[in-house]
Each structure stands twice: as C-alpha cells, then as structure tokens.
Amino acid sequence: MQKTQQRGHSRRGPGGYVVLEPDVGAGKNREFKLGYSDLDRLKAYLNRYAITFGLFQDNTFHDRLFPFGTVPRVIGPWEFDTLEKGLRQRVHALNLFLHDIYHERKVLRDKIVPEEFVFACPAYLPEVYGVRPPANVYAHLSGIDLVQASDGTWFILEDNLRVPSGASYPLIAREAYHTVCPGLISDMPVRESRDYPQMLGRVMDDVNPGGISVVLSPGRFNAAFFEHSYLAEKMGVPLVFGNDLEVDGEYVYFKDVGGHRERVGAVYRRLSDEYLDPMVFEPDSIIGVPNLMSVYRKGNVAIINAVGNGIADDKGIYYFVPALIKYYLGEEAILRNAPTYLPFFERDRNHVLQNLHRLVIKDVAEAGGYGVVFGSMLSADKRRLLADAIRAEPRRFIGQEVVEFRSLQVFDQHKVVRRRADLRAYVLHGKDISVWPSGLTRYAMDRGSMIVNSSQGGGFKDTWVLSL
Amino acid sequence: MSSSPQFTDLEYERSADGVYKLNYDVRAEMDTPIRNHAWCLRLSLPDDDFFEVEHFSRYVEPECSPSTAVDYLGQEYSYGLVREDHSVFRYGLSATIRQHSSYGRRPDTVPIQIFLRSDRLTELDHKNIPWLAAFQSPDKPKDPLEWSIGAMHEITQNMIYLTGTTNYSTPAGDAVSQGSGVCQDFAHILIGLCRAHGVPARYVNGFFVGEGETHAWVEVFVQGRWYGLDPTHNRLVVQDYVPLxxxxxxxxxxxxxxxxxxxxxxxxxxxxxxxxxxx
Structure with a gap:
C-alpha cells in the first residue's frame, strides 16, 4: 500500500530526504530538509577526518571511529535562551563553590554540604588549598551533560569541570555542513559555532597573567590527541608536550625548536591533575611539567581548568548543586537535576533500597558510563548484592529516577531511526560566562538504549542552535 | 568533649628544652652526566612552635639560583633547574636549634580532616592479620592519645625492623603482611590505624639524635594539639627529634x-x- 508522504517524515528512495526536527519551517510553509545524497556526502566528509577516540577495553587500547550521525540536532532560540541562563547560573555557582571549598569553607560551616562529601572525596586536593588561581576562575571550560525528557524539560545529568573534551567533533561536523549544504545552514538560520576556538582563546587571554597561551597535550597516543592539535591550530597557539615547557625561577617557559624561550601565562592542559607536576603529584609522570605547581601557587600561570576541580563535578556533590546555587547566588536553579537520592541520608537510603527495581544507581567513583546500573535490568540476586553494597558504603552511590529522555532522528543505512540522545553543553568562564551556541549531541547506538557514552559505542551529532 | 586532658603523667609534660646541632648532607653521583635537571628540595626547618632556629644555612650544587615556594601545609621548599651537564648533585643544611615544647599548638593551614583520609600508602586491611584484628572496630577511642600509644606498642611488638624488605613506595598493608619494614613503614602503619579510628595522623620526615640518615615518625591530633609518636623506637617524641x-x-x-x-x-x-x- 502506498503511504501518503506527511510533513516531518522522510521520503525514501534515491531522491529521499529527512525533514529536520523541530519542524521550524512549518509556519513559514517551507521545509528544512537534508537529502539522502547530502547525508551520504556528509558521512564521507567526516570519514576523511577519521575521527577516532581511544577506548580502553579488557586492558588494551583500541582506536575507534566515532560514529557520526549526519542529521543535526536543532534547538530553537527560546529553548536555548533558557539553557543558556541556567548553564551560566550553574557554572557561576560551581566556580564560587570551588573557591570557597579551597579557602573559607563557609558552605561546610553552614551545613549546606556535609563535610564527608568533601574531605572523604579523593578529588578534593589539599595540594591546592589556599591557592588563588589567576582572576579567581576555576571552571574556565565546563562540559555540562543534559538530557531532554519527552515532555521537553531539560535535566542536568552530570557536570564535567576537569578536562571536558569533545567540542572539536561538532566543530568539524559544522565545517562539513558548510561545505556540503551551505544553503540550508544559512537559510535556517543556524547560529555560528565555528568561533569556539576564539571563545576559548579569549578565556585564556582573560585569565593570563602575562605571556603566551599554549595547549598542553599528553601526547599523540592520547584518545583526544586529534582535538588537542585541532584546537591549538584553530586558536593559533603552540601545541606543546610536557618537555617543551620548563619552570625556571618564578615562571614557566615554552622552548621552541630554535632554542628561544618565551614566558607562558596560560596553559590549556589536556592531562589530568595527577600527571601535571611530578614534584607534587604522581612522581613517575613524564608527561607533566616539573615545578609547574610552584609557579601556579604564586599566581604566575593560569592552568585551564584549575587544579582540584574534581571536587565540584563529583557525583555526590551533584546532588547539592541546586542548593549551592541558592546558597551562593540567592536564586532558584533554572535547570533541574534529574531527581536524585543520596543513600548517605537515611531517608534517601530507604527510598533507594525500596525502589531499586526502577532507579538507576551510579557509583560516584566511576565515569564514562561505567558503574551505571539500571535496577530494572538486575536479577533478584544481583539486586540484593547491590542493596548490600549500598548499605555497606552509602557514600559511594547515588540513586536516580530514570528520565525517559527524548529520541532524535538518526539516519542509518538509508532510513531514519530514533535513538536516545543527550547534550554536552560547553560553558566558558573568563571575565564573563557564556555558553557556546552549539554542543556535542551524543546518541545511543542501539534502539531503546540509554547509554550514550562514546566509550560505550555511542555516536555524535552536531547541535544547531537557531537565532531569532 | 568536656573532660580535660588526662595525660599529666605522660612524658609529654616533661621539659623538652635542649640545644641541638644538625648537619645534613647528600651527595648524589650519576654514572653519566645529566642535564635539564629540575629539582625540588625540602631543606627548610618548619616554622613551628616545637623549637626555635638559632642558626640556619643550606646549599645546593651545582649553583643554579634556587627559588622558594610554600606548600599547602605552609612549609617552605626550594626548587630549581640545572641546565648544564653535571654528574654530581649535592645539597644539605646545617642548623642550631633550641627545642621548646613536645607538642604543637599552632593552627593548621589546611582542614584537619585531610589527615583522616586513607591513601594508597597508609591504607590497611585488618582482616587477614591476627594482631590487627584487635583493631577491627572502627569506633573512635575514648582517649585517642592513650589509644594511639597503645597502637604504637602493638606495632613494635608485631613488626621487625629490617632494611631491604620494603622500598619507598611500599604500602603499609604489604609491610604488615610480611611483618617487617623500616621507619617509613612503621609510620605508615600507625597512621593507617589512627585514621581508621578517626584520629587525625600525619607523617613526619626529619632527624633523630644519633641516626646517620633521616628518620620518620608520626604526629596525631588530639584535643587541638599535635603529639609525636615514634613507632620505630616505641617512644614518645618529646626531645631529640627535629622535623623537616x-x-x-x-x-x-x-x-x-x-x-x-x-x-x-x-x-x-x-x-x-x-x-x-x-x-
């Protein structure tokens, strides 16, 4: 039987196309659509870049192609406006929290956050206690993960304030759209996102106490090395490894191949705290810069992001972020957390234990989609084991309601399927706080799956934010 | 806590006055010259209420205009960079010190709670070691200082001092399993026990009268003061110790x-x- 073609549906066959959602052209009596042939060309364009990410599985390192979903996610102007306000508010509060927790600790004295959640957390680094980073900015670049429920409500799933990555993927995808379908992207009208490197560069300038800016990469075997080199090139700053930098006296310097050296004022580091300075952290680290922490302590270099940020994106601290927004800013949180229970509190613990079958339980020490357990998928025995573990170490877990989040169009083997997706938004904090008008949309590989992490086989999309 | 401290009979109350001369010298020889050598040395006596420094000097060779910085505990340290080839690296200090007190009351710069957090080096698994089983209950002891001294006695009775059986990165648990170690291991074990029972404990690296090398011991925080315990010699740190x-x-x-x-x-x-x- 021949089906009538409806708006919002894709037409199949060689001349087929996908109508982008939300269907913003509907009122203007026009369709914003991507033809199958364009979708194929987009895929080919991205394949040329061979965008990979490293995956550590069964103790071996795999380089995987990061699947590219060619149909972009579209976010309308009003919707993005709310997101933007909420994200700026959240990062503002988290930055104040980081300052407080490494200085006066008012938030603990006022009992907004229980002490145990800070001092017992390995991410709380005494090494930076009392250190004031240049311009007092800690969270220069935050990757905030959100999901949109089926009714349109956005929920914060996770904050990433250490070394959030992934912005280069939608950036390259955007280049592809400008090459393959320049008409569509200017008609829609999609907000420009290709100035992300400039936004990041401005943040570095804002906090730089003197000298040049650099991108510090752990090396070409790092999972995100592609991104390090891409961003350095687009920002027009040197891409350096640890041994290209040296600390001499009060400053850190970049030594170029000609033997000249130049003071470095801002380091966008893509290695984690424990490898940053072998004199203070992991003594065997050969990818760090010896004595970097000494000049950092003196305020003579900005490290982006600040050292010790892990305490702010801890899964246990997440629970308290709405309270932190209220405490530091005197405002209600604009964006909601996914409903979360903390077994640390007896009332929450009882609720979690009684509702294990419908909650998602997360181990606060794990990341990248690991240590996430859906109670509904456990056998009775396994559920009992989990309950015992929660009773034994309540501080280690959080319980969350399962948010039935929205599925997006994914063009797969010449048909459109629906996959659940989240959004990583990038928030930049220099003199001001701003939100990049794009973001990394990650989708689950399998139908019905809620795990979108790239380390678990998920793919990515560009995110188009529309202007008014 | 309302009760006053009950350790008037303890050795800590004894006068700890005394003047000490300290000399420390390290000479590292490399079989082939090294260059671009970044270093970080702790060669400053802590600004402390345990003692007073009457004379102090230090040196680093080859000459390389060292810088100083202050760590998170408020302790000064030196760092620098030797660019040119060198096969000898030498450093040291000499000082004259007057000991004042056997416990420290100066407020700490960091939250005391960080000295309760277990870490890779001090973590203990009580289950498999019979003598540790006595410490199974994680309750906070009523008199933490007495309790810590008791724990120190236990360590001395169950551990043998034996060099070469552990190294600088041996965790306390491994030392306990094999029943031997050196001052570093003894200190880690005592720290692990104290922290597991809610008594803040920290590691001290310094000098002890008569030793030809550096020595390590422990300080526990009880009722607003830091008290020294030396689990290697099973004694209270009252005099004859200089922390670095x-x-x-x-x-x-x-x-x-x-x-x-x-x-x-x-x-x-x-x-x-x-x-x-x-x-």
Whole structure:
C-alpha cells in the first residue's frame, strides 16, 4: 500500500530526504530538509577526518571511529535562551563553590554540604588549598551533560569541570555542513559555532597573567590527541608536550625548536591533575611539567581548568548543586537535576533500597558510563548484592529516577531511526560566562538504549542552535 | 568533649628544652652526566612552635639560583633547574636549634580532616592479620592519645625492623603482611590505624639524635594539639627529634624530588647528624 508522504517524515528512495526536527519551517510553509545524497556526502566528509577516540577495553587500547550521525540536532532560540541562563547560573555557582571549598569553607560551616562529601572525596586536593588561581576562575571550560525528557524539560545529568573534551567533533561536523549544504545552514538560520576556538582563546587571554597561551597535550597516543592539535591550530597557539615547557625561577617557559624561550601565562592542559607536576603529584609522570605547581601557587600561570576541580563535578556533590546555587547566588536553579537520592541520608537510603527495581544507581567513583546500573535490568540476586553494597558504603552511590529522555532522528543505512540522545553543553568562564551556541549531541547506538557514552559505542551529532 | 586532658603523667609534660646541632648532607653521583635537571628540595626547618632556629644555612650544587615556594601545609621548599651537564648533585643544611615544647599548638593551614583520609600508602586491611584484628572496630577511642600509644606498642611488638624488605613506595598493608619494614613503614602503619579510628595522623620526615640518615615518625591530633609518636623506637617524641617535612604520607614528605631526561645509575651518599650540645 502506498503511504501518503506527511510533513516531518522522510521520503525514501534515491531522491529521499529527512525533514529536520523541530519542524521550524512549518509556519513559514517551507521545509528544512537534508537529502539522502547530502547525508551520504556528509558521512564521507567526516570519514576523511577519521575521527577516532581511544577506548580502553579488557586492558588494551583500541582506536575507534566515532560514529557520526549526519542529521543535526536543532534547538530553537527560546529553548536555548533558557539553557543558556541556567548553564551560566550553574557554572557561576560551581566556580564560587570551588573557591570557597579551597579557602573559607563557609558552605561546610553552614551545613549546606556535609563535610564527608568533601574531605572523604579523593578529588578534593589539599595540594591546592589556599591557592588563588589567576582572576579567581576555576571552571574556565565546563562540559555540562543534559538530557531532554519527552515532555521537553531539560535535566542536568552530570557536570564535567576537569578536562571536558569533545567540542572539536561538532566543530568539524559544522565545517562539513558548510561545505556540503551551505544553503540550508544559512537559510535556517543556524547560529555560528565555528568561533569556539576564539571563545576559548579569549578565556585564556582573560585569565593570563602575562605571556603566551599554549595547549598542553599528553601526547599523540592520547584518545583526544586529534582535538588537542585541532584546537591549538584553530586558536593559533603552540601545541606543546610536557618537555617543551620548563619552570625556571618564578615562571614557566615554552622552548621552541630554535632554542628561544618565551614566558607562558596560560596553559590549556589536556592531562589530568595527577600527571601535571611530578614534584607534587604522581612522581613517575613524564608527561607533566616539573615545578609547574610552584609557579601556579604564586599566581604566575593560569592552568585551564584549575587544579582540584574534581571536587565540584563529583557525583555526590551533584546532588547539592541546586542548593549551592541558592546558597551562593540567592536564586532558584533554572535547570533541574534529574531527581536524585543520596543513600548517605537515611531517608534517601530507604527510598533507594525500596525502589531499586526502577532507579538507576551510579557509583560516584566511576565515569564514562561505567558503574551505571539500571535496577530494572538486575536479577533478584544481583539486586540484593547491590542493596548490600549500598548499605555497606552509602557514600559511594547515588540513586536516580530514570528520565525517559527524548529520541532524535538518526539516519542509518538509508532510513531514519530514533535513538536516545543527550547534550554536552560547553560553558566558558573568563571575565564573563557564556555558553557556546552549539554542543556535542551524543546518541545511543542501539534502539531503546540509554547509554550514550562514546566509550560505550555511542555516536555524535552536531547541535544547531537557531537565532531569532 | 568536656573532660580535660588526662595525660599529666605522660612524658609529654616533661621539659623538652635542649640545644641541638644538625648537619645534613647528600651527595648524589650519576654514572653519566645529566642535564635539564629540575629539582625540588625540602631543606627548610618548619616554622613551628616545637623549637626555635638559632642558626640556619643550606646549599645546593651545582649553583643554579634556587627559588622558594610554600606548600599547602605552609612549609617552605626550594626548587630549581640545572641546565648544564653535571654528574654530581649535592645539597644539605646545617642548623642550631633550641627545642621548646613536645607538642604543637599552632593552627593548621589546611582542614584537619585531610589527615583522616586513607591513601594508597597508609591504607590497611585488618582482616587477614591476627594482631590487627584487635583493631577491627572502627569506633573512635575514648582517649585517642592513650589509644594511639597503645597502637604504637602493638606495632613494635608485631613488626621487625629490617632494611631491604620494603622500598619507598611500599604500602603499609604489604609491610604488615610480611611483618617487617623500616621507619617509613612503621609510620605508615600507625597512621593507617589512627585514621581508621578517626584520629587525625600525619607523617613526619626529619632527624633523630644519633641516626646517620633521616628518620620518620608520626604526629596525631588530639584535643587541638599535635603529639609525636615514634613507632620505630616505641617512644614518645618529646626531645631529640627535629622535623623537616610533614604531610599525609612519605610521598608528601620526600626531601628530594628530581626529574631529568636520561637513564642513569645514581649513587647517593647521605650523612645526617643531630647532636645535643647542651644549653
């Protein structure tokens, strides 16, 4: 039987196309659509870049192609406006929290956050206690993960304030759209996102106490090395490894191949705290810069992001972020957390234990989609084991309601399927706080799956934010 | 807590006055020259209420205009960079010190709770070691100082001092399993026990009268004061000790860290002496 073609549906066959959602052209009596042939060309364009990410599985390192979903996610102007306000508010509060927790600790004295959640957390680094980073900015670049429920409500799933990555993927995808379908992207009208490197560069300038800016990469075997080199090139700053930098006296310097050296004022580091300075952290680290922490302590270099940020994106601290927004800013949180229970509190613990079958339980020490357990998928025995573990170490877990989040169009083997997706938004904090008008949309590989992490086989999309 | 401290009969109350001369010298010889050698040395006596420094000098060779910085515990340290080839790296200090007190009351710069957090070096698994089983209950002891002294006695009775059986990165648990170790291991074990029972404990690297090398001991925080315990010698730290670095564990307190970019054999000659010279 021949089906009538409806708006919002894709037409199949060689001349087929996908109508982008939300269907913003509907009122203007026009369709914003991507033809199958364009979708194929987009895929080919991205394949040329061979965008990979490293995956550590069964103790071996795999380089995987990061699947590219060619149909972009579209976010309308009003919707993005709310997101933007909420994200700026959240990062503002988290930055104040980081300052407080490494200085006066008012938030603990006022009992907004229980002490145990800070001092017992390995991410709380005494090494930076009392250190004031240049311009007092800690969270220069935050990757905030959100999901949109089926009714349109956005929920914060996770904050990433250490070394959030992934912005280069939608950036390259955007280049592809400008090459393959320049008409569509200017008609829609999609907000420009290709100035992300400039936004990041401005943040570095804002906090730089003197000298040049650099991108510090752990090396070409790092999972995100592609991104390090891409961003350095687009920002027009040197891409350096640890041994290209040296600390001499009060400053850190970049030594170029000609033997000249130049003071470095801002380091966008893509290695984690424990490898940053072998004199203070992991003594065997050969990818760090010896004595970097000494000049950092003196305020003579900005490290982006600040050292010790892990305490702010801890899964246990997440629970308290709405309270932190209220405490530091005197405002209600604009964006909601996914409903979360903390077994640390007896009332929450009882609720979690009684509702294990419908909650998602997360181990606060794990990341990248690991240590996430859906109670509904456990056998009775396994559920009992989990309950015992929660009773034994309540501080280690959080319980969350399962948010039935929205599925997006994914063009797969010449048909459109629906996959659940989240959004990583990038928030930049220099003199001001701003939100990049794009973001990394990650989708689950399998139908019905809620795990979108790239380390678990998920793919990515560009995110188009529309202007008014 | 309302009760007043009950340790008037303890040795800590004894006068700890005494004047000491300290000499410390380390000479590291490399079999092939190294260059671009970044170093970080703890060669400053802590600004402390345990003692008063009457004379102090230190040196680093080859000459390289060292810088100083202050760590998170408020302790000064030196760092620098030797660019040119060198096959000898030498550093040391000499000082005259007057001991004042046997416990420290100066407020800490960091939250005391960080000295309760277990770490890789001080973590203990009580289950498999019979003598540790007595410490199974994680309850906070009523008199934490008495309790810590008791724990120190237990360590001395169940551990053998034996060099060469552990190294600088041996966790306390491994030392306990094999039943032997050196001052660093003894200190880590005592710290692990204290922290597991809610008594803040920190590691001290420094000098002890008569030793030819550096020595390590422990300080516990009880009712607003830091008290020293030496689990290697099973004694209270009242006199005859000079601290150089304090921290969460031995790694925090290493006196010398260095980084250079070639593989060399290193031979170190260390001499340390702490002698009491009277009033």
């Amino acid at each position: 670095a304090r921290g969460r564990n031995a790694e925090d307190c290493s006196l010398n860290r260095g980084v250079w970019s070639s593989v060399v054999q290193q031979h170190q000659r260390i001499s340390a002496s702490l002698v009491e010279v009277g009033e």
